[in-house]
Amino acid sequence: SAVISQKPSRDICQRGTSLTIQCQVDSQVTMMFWYRQQPGQSLTLIATANQGSEATYESGFVIDKFPISRPNLTFSTLTVSNMSPEDSSIYLCSVEGDRAYEQYFGPGTRLTVT
Amino acid sequence: QKEVEQDPGPLSVPEGAIVSLNCTYSNSAFQYFMWYRQYSRKGPELLMYTYSSGNKEDGRFTAQVDKSSKYISLFIRDSQPSDSATYLCAMTGTASKLTFGTGTRLQVTL
Numbered sequence: 001s002a003v004i005s006q007k008p009s010r011d012i013c014q015r016g017t018s019l020t021i022q023c024q025v026d027s028q029v030t031m032m033f034w035y036r037q038q039p040g041q042s043l044t045l046i047a048t049a050n051q052g053s054e055a056t057y058e059s060g061f062v063i064d065k066f067p068i069s070r071p072n073l074t075f076s077t078l079t080v081s082n083m084s085p086e087d088s089s090i091y092l093c094s095v096e097g098d099r100a101y102e103q104y105f106g107p108g109t110r111l112t113v114t
Numbered sequence: 115q116k117e118v119e120q121d122p123g124p125l126s127v128p129e130g131a132i133v134s135l136n137c138t139y140s141n142s143a144f145q146y147f148m149w150y151r152q153y154s155r156k157g158p159e160l161l162m163y164t165y166s167s168g169n170k171e172d173g174r175f176t177a178q179v180d181k182s183s184k185y186i187s188l189f190i191r192d193s194q195p196s197d198s199a200t201y202l203c204a205m206t207g208t209a210s211k212l213t214f215g216t217g218t219r220l221q222v223t224l
Contacts, residue, residue, distance in 0.1 A: 004157070031210060033210075040122060040216060041216060042116070042118070042213075042214040042215060042216050042217075043158070043202065043204075043212075043214040044214075045211060045212070048210070048211075092157055092158075094157075096210055097160075101146035101148060101163055101206050101210075101212070102160060102163070103160070103210075103212060104159075104160070105150075105157030105158045105159070106157050107155070107156055107157050108155075108156070108157050110155075
């Protein structure tokens with residue numbers, strides 16, 4: 001299984017600012033995913049990021065709010081832009097395993113917006 | 115109605131008890147059914163998966179899928195304090211997109 005790290009592990013930010021979250025994988029992977037996990041709610045997929053192409057966003061998420069970069073096969077970033085308290089959440093990246101239903105998750109970034 | 119429903123708990127059981135965790139779903143296209151375990155302040159980790167209907171056993175864990183009822187279960191035998199975590203069901207059709215339940219928080223007490 002892949003080993004995934006995320007930076008920062010947590011942050012407290014002021015509304016109106018932006019935060020970039022980094023996701024690093026110890027092996028080359030084709031597909032990377034970004035999720036949001038809010039208290040009492042399901043893990044919600046924000047977007048899928050393939051290297052060399054634009055990220056694919058899920059309904060309710062837009063590129064202007066959550067721009068994603070995928071410069072190579074081991075790294076991705078998610079930016080949360082113009083933050084509001086409603087963006088307070090845990091943000092997780094994951095990668096696909098050998099089988100389509102397998103995903104391996106990073107430890108998450110706990111974001112609080114004040 | 116959510117595609118996947120899961121009781122959030124919390125569920126508190128004594129050590130050694132049999133634990134039953136369940137999810138219901140509405141999408142008939144789901145073919146792969148997974149259980150993830152998430153410890154506090156960690157990312158989810160894949161615990162078990164089942165393809166289509168049937169049972170799968172792995173040590174103290176048994177996963178069951180009943181597609182006719184759109185109902186999946188995870189049983190934990192001889193539960194241990196180290197099993198205390200949030201358990202998330204997840205499912206997918208043939209694509210990579212997973213649909214998760216909200217998770218059930220389990221506490222196994224000494």
